[in-house]
Amino acid sequence: MALRPVQVNIKALDAPAVGRFWAEALGWSAYSPGVTTYVGPAGGPVWPDPLAVCVDVVPVPESKTTTKNRVHIDLATTSAAHQAELVARLQALGATPVNVGQGAVPWTVLADPEGNEFCVLEPREIYRDTGPIAAVVVDCEDPRAMARFWDEALDWTLHEVTDDRAVLRSARGVGPYLEFLRTPGAKTVPDRVHLDLLPYPDDSKAAEVARLRALGATHLDLGQGDVPWTCLADPEGHEFCVLAQS
Incomplete structure (x- = not known):
């Protein structure tokens, strides 16, 4: 039993507009299968994509606060x-x-049209084969604790863990990395960006949720009501969702 990240969920006041932005940013296409705007490789929507972690932009009525998101996307060049x-x-x-206090660095920090921060990285050999998304990056207080939880939660491979950084990637060596970086300060507000996870077809979503709770995840009530996905938080409070098979 294990889960796979299938998309980065971004909340937006104008989901179609933000979806179009991210499609242009990634060189992908924006699709509108329902109320959300799904951004994935060109050629028609494929879900889950076998190689990429895609983007799903979800409409919400609230604007982003001035607080920096603790989850962001790094783009490869x-x-x-x-x-x-x-x-x-x-x-x-x-x-x-x-300016998020990055100082003089070789990457460029930007925000999308609704203020969600992301980075355009300088060329790095490690990201040469990831596709347009180099990494999904999570600010955290304890990368080693995050490594313990997420290594058990996902079917991905743990590549590195230190006091300052933990890095995972698909065991098949495709798509982006998932990186946890030690960052001063605790999480204080719900994020506008989070990961959505999907069980494999033969696995039970309820069993996966129970397994995650035994690992230290907690249930979240975000006012989602009766929906087919389950909202959880990891041991440091980072929100994520476990989706149902379509």
Whole structure:
């Protein structure tokens, strides 16, 4: 029994507009199968995608607060010229530069049109084969504790764990990395960005939820009502959802 991340869930006032932004940012396509806007590789919606962790933009009535999200996306680039071109193109699409205290760094920190922070990375060899999303990055207080929980929760491989960083990736060596970075300060507000996880077809969603709770996850009531997914939080309070098989 294990779960696989299938999408990054982003909340937005204008889900179609934010979905179009992320489609342009990733070089993918935006699809509207229902109330959400799904962003995935071109060629028609495939869910779950066999290689990529995609993006699902969900409409909500509340704007983002000024508090920095503790989950964000890092975008991969292949050269310095590609990084500069991507940053310029994203700003033309409505992204804005953001100062989150990063100082002088080789990557560029931006926010999407509704303020969700993300990074455009300088070229790095480790991300040469991830596709447009290099990593989903989670701020945390204790990367070792996060590694223990998420290594058990997912069917991904733990590649690195130190006091400052924990890194996981699909056991098949495809798609983005999931990285937990030690960051000062505890989580204080619900995030606008979180991971959605999916059981495998032969696994029970209820059994997976029970297993996660035994590992230290807690149930969340976000006003979601009677829905087919289950909202949980990891031991540091990062929200995530366990989806039902479609």
